[in-house]
Amino acid sequence: MIEIKNVSKYFGGKRALDAVSLALPQGQIVGLFGENGAGKTTLIKCILGYLRFSGEITLDGAPISRKNIARLSFATSEHSFFPNLDATAHKEFYEQHFPQFSEKRFRGLMEFFELPKHKALRHFSTGQKNQFEVILSLCQGADYILMDEPFAGNDVFNREDFYKVLLGILEPSETVLLSTHLLEEVENFIGRAILIRRGKIVGDVSMLELEDSGKCLMDYVKETYHYKADRVSKALSELTDEQ
Amino acid sequence: MNHKKKLVHYAPPGVNLGQELGWFASGIGASLLYSLGFLFRYSREYQLLFLWDGTAKVLNTSAVMPNFVQVLGGSLDTFLVLALSMAAVAIYHYSYHYQGSKSIYLMRRLPDRWELPRRCLTLPLMGVLACLCVALLLLLIYYAVYMAFTPRACLAPYQWQKIWSVILGVGI
Numbered sequence: 295m296i297e298i299k300n301v302s303k304y305f306g307g308k309r310a311l312d313a314v315s316l317a318l319p320q321g322q323i324v325g326l327f328g329e330n331g332a333g334k335t336t337l338i339k340c341i342l343g344y345l346r347f348s349g350e351i352t353l354d355g356a357p358i359s360r361k362n363i364a365r366l367s368f369a370t371s372e373h374s375f376f377p378n379l380d381a382t383a384h385k386e387f388y389e390q391h392f393p394q395f396s397e398k399r400f401r402g403l404m405e406f407f408e409l410p411k412h413k414a415l416r417h418f419s420t421g422q423k424n425q426f427e428v429i430l431s432l433c434q435g436a437d438y439i440l441m442d443e444p445f446a447g448n449d450v451f452n453r454e455d456f457y458k459v460l461l462g463i464l465e466p467s468e469t470v471l472l473s474t475h476l477l478e479e480v481e482n483f484i485g486r487a488i489l490i491r492r493g494k495i496v497g498d499v500s501m502l503e504l505e506d507s508g509k510c511l512m513d514y515v516k517e518t519y520h521y522k523a524d525r526v527s528k529a530l531s532e533l534t535d536e537q
Numbered sequence: 538m539n540h541k542k543k544l545v546h547y548a549p550p551g552v553n554l555g556q557e558l559g560w561f562a563s564g565i566g567a568s569l570l571y572s573l574g575f576l577f578r579y580s581r582e583y584q585l586l587f588l589w590d591g592t593a594k595v596l597n598t599s600a601v602m603p604n605f606v607q608v609l610g611g612s613l614d615t616f617l618v619l620a621l622s623m624a625a626v627a628i629y630h631y632s633y634h635y636q637g638s639k640s641i642y643l644m645r646r647l648p649d650r651w652e653l654p655r656r657c658l659t660l661p662l663m664g665v666l667a668c669l670c671v672a673l674l675l676l677l678i679y680y681a682v683y684m685a686f687t688p689r690a691c692l693a694p695y696q697w698q699k700i701w702s703v704i705l706g707v708g709i
Contacts (some may be wrong), residue, residue: 360647361648368646369642376551378552391647
């Protein structure tokens with residue numbers, strides 16, 4: 295289990311995370327939602343140790359370090375592959391550094407998405423790059439797969455395929471933390487939704503709870519964010535009056 | 538070819554190693570050519586040790602050959618410049634992980650904490666070592682030339698010690 299206890303992060307004087315506490319048990323697919331700048335990426339980067347923070351983040355009780363970092367993988371819309379290498383060279387690099395790397399899953403996903411094996415990644419389309427980024431994170435053999443807007447730039451069919459494949463291939467012990475804006479798209483795919491706003495966790499709900507209460511994820515988000523449904527019509531009428 | 542394959546593991550993944558080695562080899566070549574200036578200076582000083590008696594060349598026994606370090610001058614300085622430029626290569630290797638993607642994220646979460654420094658620093662350090670070795674080899678060769686061809690009568694004493702005094706920055 296990843297436990298995040300009282301984690302705060304400041305950039306200069308600006309607070310990016312404010313005493314965030316969370317637990318991510320194994321075997322969940324968790325959606326992390328929030329506006330731009332809410333702190334989603336910062337939280338993920340803190341978990342991975344890319345950013346210094348105050349508070350504590352542990353993996354099965356131990357701080358996340360080089361000893362257990364292989365249990366976490368990361369897919370980011372910024373991409374973390376080597377643009378000048380091809381897919382096969384990436385596979386070899388991962389196999390060398392992550393002994394749990396699943397060659398079988400890699401082969402299967404590469405074939406499913408029809409990605410070229412001997413073409414440098416820099417020549418891939420944005421969609422293909424995203425797919426490859428996610429493939430690497432899924433094949434590393436990690437227990438916790440952290441994804442930060444992994445599908446930015448992919449078309450809707452592509453994304454839907456991915457959700458289906460994900461659901462099909464994930465082992466019960468694998469956890470996915472998926473940071474995205476695509477609320478409605480991932481609604482049927484995740485088991486838990488975490489809402490973050492201005493660096494604070496403002497909502498944490500299981501999809502079963504939501505289902506029991508008869509709400510959809512979008513309703514829950516709007517409710518939690520105190521979304522004013524009439525704000526668009528008000529703004530439009532004010533603008534029209536002015537004109 | 539085999540060596541290049543091995544070196545790939547000591548460079549950032551996907552970096553154009555052939556080009557880097559090519560630039561380095563060019564740098565060594567250029568430094569080597571520049572260092573040949575020693576031979577021209579030596580030859581000029583050597584000629585000054587002789588007087589012309591009609592058509593015969595006679596050694597001027599009262600002439601003194603300038604010290605080896607003076608004749609050498611800055612002939613090997615380009616090796617120092619090349620060695621210092623390896624710092625820029627190390628910086629380039631690190632910044633390479635921000636080019637076209639953020640592969641630094643992957644490098645920073647590898648279980649082997651030395652993988653990133655190894656891939657950024659090994660080749661520049663090898664470059665520095667190669668520069669120092671070639672410069673030292675040339676120093677010895679030029680010193681041997683100086684000692685072998687300079688007439689004993691014109692040779693100032695303590696040449697080897699004078700080299701060390703320059704290197705260590707102390708007077709003898």
